[in-house]
Amino acid sequence: MNRISLVCADMAGTTVSDGGIVEQAASVALEECGIPAGSSGHDSAMSYIRQTMGQSKIEVFRAVTSDEDTAQLANASFERNISALATDGRITALPHAVDALKALRDKGIKIALTTGFAPATQDAILRALDWETLIDLAVAPGKELRGRPNPDMVLHAVLRLGIDDVREVAVVGDSVNDVYSGLRAGASVVAGVTTGSHDANALRKAGATHVLDDIGQLPGLVGA
Incomplete structure (x- = not known):
């Protein structure tokens, strides 16, 4: 496995419980x-x-x-x-998410959180969780960035955070669209987690390189 310098992690269903x-x-x-x-x-x-x-x-x-x-x-x-x-208290961190993000950063791995929400909504969720200082970059689709399953958000994070090689990127998410996006971006690790939209079968069928029970297993996978 390539050395991982950047993790692009989805929000709802991967790191965050949206509470419905x-x-x-x-x-x-x-x-x-x-x-x-x-x-x-x-x-x-x-x-x-x-x-x-x-x-x-x-x-x-x-x-x-x-x-x-x-x-x-x-x-x-x-x-x-x-x-x-987002401010009514139902949005919470999924189990092990905060510890996983901290473990990644402690090893010098940069973190970008990606979402299908608009930037303002993403910002509201990050404020509600007090996560602004826990990550390096928040990326949302907009006029110049297509959403998943396109690779734009991952590639934007690569450029913004100065990653030299897309093979140093790990993408993690709970949906097949997260998997498609990571594969199209050329990430060497495209991990699915079974805490959200799609089950292990669907994630494997979409092409996930790894399927995890939750994001808590990611640091061990990428050497953090």
């Missing part, structure tokens, strides 16, 4: 766009949202709504509601 606020905010967003809870359209959209956890939320809303204006309205509602919900 992601689905709650998504459900409200659909309702505000005229897709009422209990309808077949709402049920179908929520099923798709669960299946595509880890993807950029605007891309998900584009897939489940009828046009760009509605998708933008849904995304704005989602981000507004989840930012508000």
